[in-house]
Amino acid sequence: MNKIDLRDYINELYDLYGQLLTGKQQDIIEKYYFYNLSLKEISEELKISRTAVLDSLKHACDNLIYYEEKVRLFTKIKNIENMNIPKEYLDEILKELK
Numbered sequence: 001m002n003k004i005d006l007r008d009y010i011n012e013l014y015d016l017y018g019q020l021l022t023g024k025q026q027d028i029i030e031k032y033y034f035y036n037l038s039l040k041e042i043s044e045e046l047k048i049s050r051t052a053v054l055d056s057l058k059h060a061c062d063n064l065i066y067y068e069e070k071v072r073l074f075t076k077i078k079n080i081e082n083m084n085i086p087k088e089y090l091d092e093i094l095k096e097l098k
Contacts, residue, residue: 007033010029010033010061010064011033011034012074013064013065013067013068013074014029014033014064016067016068016073016074017063017064017067017068017071017073018064020063020067021060021063021064024056025056025059025060025063026060027046028042028046028053028056028057028060029057029060029061031045032053032057039053039054039057077094080093080094081094
């Protein structure tokens with residue numbers, strides 16, 4: 001998986017499972033993936049080491065991937081999107097899932 005695909009995947013998983021992360025993990029994921037801050041910028045802002053930011057980011061991403069492996073909500077949504085369902089019904093189904 002290339003960097004862009006990984007970034008998109010983590011963003012999707014965060015939308016689905018982000019509330020299961022700690023507040024600090026959510027903050028770091030958002031700063032890194034949504035606001036495009038570097039590890040150094042995040043470490044300076046949070047007053048922690050760059051290594052601590054990297055460890056927290058890796059742990060948060062690992063958790064998101066673990067949740068997807070267990071629940072498979074992202075996979076189910078992608079499968080439904082690939083079905084030949086009229087858009088108005090598809091939107092309602094996806095809204096219910098999320």
